[in-house]
Amino acid sequence: MITVFSTAHRLHHGSELKDGAIKPSFEAPQRAEIVLDRVQQTGLGQVLPAQEFDRTCYVAAHSERYVRFLETAWSEWAATGKTHHALPLVWPVRDLATDQEPGFIDGKLGFYAMDAGAAITPGTWDAVRGSADVALTAMEQVIDGAKGAFALCRPPGHHAAREYMGGYCYLNNAAIAAERCLSRGAERVAVLDVDFHHGNGTQNIFYDRPDVFFASIHGDPQVSYPYFSGHAHEQGAGAGVGFTANYPLAKGTAWDRYQVALKDGLGRIAAFKPAFLVVSLGVDTFEGDPISHFKLTSDDFLRMGAMIASIGIPTVFVMEGGYMVDEIGVNAVNTLQGFDG
């Protein structure tokens, strides 16, 4: 399988608010380098650089004003004299909800963020658009006839919604890739999210759409980040009712229970008959992950890849989370090797 990779990810290493303190983000550059090393060691296949795509490809999944915010946030922040990373500190919750974009950067940060886990640094935008271009380039491979392709994206994307960042995510790489195949003529596309955390951003982007089926298997939001989405009763809205499927699973879930949800989700995707499948591949379901609560083993990722292959749909794997850096390469590449068979 071909891997698409961009060195632009190295321009971004943010801070996050965690346990009441600002710390270097768990989502660090070394993550992508370790996955790339494993791809090369195992001889998975050729590694291609990302092509550059037009920003209209990003606006397919996000609003124009949100993309403009991402492009200009660092310069607006730096213009106030601050030198540390930008993080939001006030949010338009419930009765404060408004659709009016504030004029000042501190207000914009809260308006366009769901949490204080996606910092803006000087290199963030270049890394973020490089990551989206990685996903778009991998989608082109599959549109052109490859059975599978691996988008080694960093930063990840699945928490980023139409108009907000969060959870280490800025542009939703998986949603941007899904929109790309639709704009190139596909009638239907499915997104399967196997990251430990609910793919709230992808769900948000496609919630009222019947042409994109979204399935997510994740830690129960009663006890796991992002807490406010991913319940089983969330199944879509309007014309999209029935085209979103959520599988919240208990803390401590291992392969025996995980594979029941995966089988059901894949069955529903196969019945939808999509032209393409995008897999949001987070490997933070691993038993050793420092911020998650599932118990998958490295061998389970081989099984996961084989099960995904069994439905026979051309598939783009888009890298999302996974924070046990020693094992992230093994677990991601095991999934791809399981798929290749």
Ligand code: Q9C
């Ligand atoms: N105690 C991705 O995996 N912090 N994002 C959670 C839980 C945010 C994860 C803290 C986790 C975001 C792409």
Ligand code: ZN
């Ligand atoms: Zn995650």
